[in-house]
Amino acid sequence: MxxxxxxxxxxxxxxxxxxxxxxxxxxxxxxxxxxxxxxxxxxxxxxxxxxxxxxxxxxxxxxxxxxxxxxxxxxxxxxxxxxxxxxxxxxxxMPSTGLDDVLLGSPQLVAVAVDINEPGNAGTLIRIADAMGAAAVVLAGHSVDPYNGKCLRASTGSIFTIPVVVVPDTYAAVTALQGVGLQVLATTLDGETPLDEADLARPTAWVFGPEAHGLPAEIAAKADHRVHIPMPGRAESLNVAAAAAICLYQSARASASSPEPGV
Structure with a gap:
């Protein structure tokens, strides 16, 4: 022994x-x-x-x-x-999948988490993205190592069923996603587009930042649209996992209800 x-x-x-x-x-x-x-x-x-x-x-x-x-x-x-x-x-x-591998698969839905350093939030986001049918999760910038024990447990095994890639250069990651035809939607408190008015039938990459600081200004500006989640209650913001759950669910609904090509 x-x-x-x-x-x-x-x-x-x-x-x-x-x-x-x-x-x-x-x-x-x-x-x-x-x-x-x-x-x-x-x-x-x-x-x-x-x-x-x-x-x-x-x-x-x-x-x-x-x-x-x-x-x-x-x-x-x-x-x-x-x-x-x-x-x-x-x-x-560690799985060897990289961002290039994800992009070759013509993804329809991708979740990008920027500067997420809380492993529980990162793992929960991975689990949500898996549940909502996303093609991949990108942990960008100074985000937590997805193979941290707490992150693994929070993912409840989803880290093994959805590609999770680490890309230190957030701007390059967003550029690559746009380059294969995905619209990039950045979640911001002052976004000009309410979530329920966003065109979510298109292939989409959602970009989420940490609750405390939000997305870097250059990344929010790089996005095709800045989207805010209407909140009629008193809370001022949502943590990244909660925001991801709402946005990815809306995208999954829109994708499920959109007509097949040629129909």
Whole structure:
């Protein structure tokens, strides 16, 4: 049984830090839901499991093709970044999808999150985009690493079912999206277009900024339209996940109700 001092465990623990993930091209997925979702994509390299977790997840582990290693409870705690470790952690490869790959697929709906540094919000946005049928999520500018443990958990596995790409240059990302025919709609509090008046039947890339500071001025100006969400209540703003839920839902509705080409 592997202890917290074993070479494999020590190497895996380094993946709690972004620098370790970036250098190795791997990350940790904890818990049966994330491990199963990663395995379905063929991304799992190694699995670490305690005896107790083995008993709980026999069917899942029996289907694993990656090497499986029994670990002590102490080692499982070192591999976990949660208060109550699940006893099941996998080392996974990062998907290799880039923005160019997304654009080649003629996307109809893309969510772009700019300078989002709260992993829970980023993960929730990924989950919402997946639920609303978006083709991809772009984490632009100084956004959180999507393979941060909290972001992974907040995505509830959607990070393995929708492409999530990281693009440090937000302006270049917006330019590329416009270059393949997507209209870019920026969400701003002072947007000239109310959400219910926006033409959402067109292929669209929504651009969301952090609640505290909003979008950089040059990115808002680069968008084809600046859109605001009418809020008749007293709240002054919405966090990025809430705004994304409203806007992406409206786009999904518009897409579902628009006639097929040639009809």
């Amino acid at each position: 592997l202890t917290e001092r074993s070479g494999r465990v020590v190497a895996a623990v380094k993946l709690h830090r972004q620098v370790g993930r970036r250098r190795s091209g791997t990350f940790l997925a904890e818990g049966p839901n994330l491990v199963e979702a990663a395995a379905a994509r063929g991304l799992v390299r190694d699995v670490f499991v305690t005896e107790a977790a083995w008993d709980r997840h026999r069917s899942l582990l029996a289907a694993q093709q990656a090497p499986t290693h029994l670990v002590t409870e102490r080692a499982a705690k070192a591999l976990s970044d949660t208060v109550t470790p699940s006893g099941l952690v996998a080392v996974c490869e």
